[in-house]
Amino acid sequence: MPIAAVPQYLGNDFDQASPGMRFGMYLRIWGIHRRHHQHLWTTHDIDIEVRGQERKEREVKIENKRSAIDEACKLTSHDTLLIDAWHERQQAAAAPWEASGRLWTGYAQAVAPFATGLGNEHPTENGFAFLWPYGLPYLPGSGVKGVLRRAARELPHWDEACCEALFGNEPPLPGQAEDARRGALSFWDVLPRISHEALRVEVMTPHQSHYYQAKTKADAQAGDTDPHDSGSPNPIFFLTVPPGSEFVFRVACDLDRLPESLRDNGLWQQRLREAFEHAYQWLGFGAKTAVGYGAMRFDEEARRRVQDAWEKKQREQAEAEAQRQREQELNRLSPAMREVELFRENMQKRYDVLKGKKTKKGEEDFRAMRALADKAKASDWSAEERAAAADAIEHWGPKVVQIDVKDLRKDLDLKALRSGG
Template identity: 50%
Template sequence: MDTAIDRLANEKNFPQLWCKTSTFGQDAWKKIRALTESDIQRMKALAHRQELMAQTCRDLLRFDGISIAPFTTGLGNEHPLENGFAFLNPYGLPYLPGSGIKGVLRQSARELASGHWGDTQGWSEEQVCFLDLGKERIGLSLIDVLFGLESKDGGTQHVRGALSFWDVIPQIPGNELLVEIMTPHQSHYYQQKRDGKAGDSMSPHDSGQPIPITFLTVPPESGFTFWISCDSPHLQRIAPELIQDDRWKHLMQAVLAHAFHWLGFGAKTAVGYGAMGRNIKVEESLEKKRIAQMEALLRSQMTPARRAIEDFVGYMQKRHADLRGKPTGIGAEYNRAKALAEAALNDSDWTSDEKGAAVQVIIEWLPKVVTIDMKDQRKKLKLSQIEHG
């Protein structure tokens, strides 16, 4: 190959096309690692598609992580530059295959179940259920139930696991990947080639010629959303106790936390690549969204009277915070209380309980926000008439 490249480099029809120079290599890496606007849009669109698909799944666990070290995968793939990278076909985006996630989490479950890492978090190596397969009776552990039973070479005992693991599409900050470098110092030893500088020896020594090897990585601070779906009917048949109180979710949350802390994902985890942490910002955002949805649902089920009372309380709470506990003069705040009192007094759809609740919140919040004499205001706002009306 080197001879052919040298010959092509000297051809007049191929100026500099086949020259081995670092400049062309650096330019190529710049192009390879760049993410176009189209790439970024596809990356976000695929993540959004997964969220929409998740809404159609009944039993699903979501776990959000953020990379605290470069992440790489697919280095063993064939590639002209010797080190490949896993791109999702046909989108051309980095991804973490669900099969790789399953392998890491299975190992994490094994470590917890062994008890060598302290608290087992509910995991155990003991058999929790039995299946009759023809004339054979197979005992299954928690790992077998959730991840599937791995049969030995030539074995016939196969049991499908209840869980499925989705591919992860990293949400990359910025607009490019990173290029990392590894420099093996004893390549002749790893490749079992005789080294002339050491008497044609293949043993490891320090006089070899280190050759820097570049490879792609996903940069730190990238978001990773892990989706795990459960085949509930299958799990109900073989281990119904794992369905109760979402026990399988609690077990998998412990497994994910252990994998984040000790194992990592992708390639080269032994030297720190693929380390993950929990994405607290995303978790807080999702929790706020969940609370907002619950509040919206509860609000939609309220009567108009209850909504008016809730709106008044929310407004007064905000004004009380803005005023830092110092009441203001009669103005918009007082008018809101007056409007609520008039609605409770004159609207025939209000129940007695709703009228009583309106009086209570006016008595509680109006003096906190407005400088008034509440005894005098009880008469002006006709609060006694509302209570007994």
């Protein structure tokens, strides 16, 4: 069984670690000799198997790269909560920008695997980009900007002045006098909501390893180093974000840097959407876009779903804050006045539910009024507190119960309650 290159006190169980930690620091790829339990520090184990007609024991290499990458794929429930929390914080940060018309937001769904950071060094030959300290896949804002700049230059109605205003100009070459200037747009990092809560392993199988990886000078001179498709395939595994994952692109705009022609009627947002649409269909994001990786499409359903969830959360937070303030107000009252206030709240709710209808005298609403009146008479409430109870009963009684106010005063003896009797 392969091991991770970590101190022994950490053990070898990393199921609750983030995908980035399992793919990097805790990668269980380093081989052992399965009979002698010797650490080999290679990317394969060695096992002993009986093979051949003579049934002799032979050492067999067992590659660990695929199994190591597979272990990095699964997201834990904690990872999912981190993604949700990250999106909520970004949504909260985006709210004032959206309110002032300085933010463009695009919701997209991946229609092909998405790969990023494959050029990072890694024992499996292909790395991956994770956002730290979360250890989750992400697309940096700088990568989004690069794709959008190229998309804008490929669209026929984008002129160089428009591109320069939005994206800035490139650093000058040696000998050029013009200084580099930043554009009006700022691209935020993107953390995808991963479909089925797991990454996916893809494989590429180059057939020209004899050409690209000649081990010695003698191999290079042996004559079998020309590239051809009859070479032995060399499977190389790498991580991807699976199709169906959701991406939220946010682009902030410094309106003061825009020319008036782009600022009027939000034209910069229209141009930006056109560039994203071209990038989704023809360019792709991340790595291996030349073979179709990173393709996306606009996802308006995701926009509605996220917006509804955000509005619901805002309502819940407002209601919780109102409830907290209400509890603070009640705590400042005496126990008797707190009961009167709770009675008023309950009657208000009943009135809203009944919508103009009324309950009968012997039912629950009338019994609640009688209970408050009896308690006010029997306890050591002050005259002010008893009067408040009588006022509350007299106010809400005719609105909720089928009873005349005179009968209510008589049945519950509200006159005595007010006089302190």
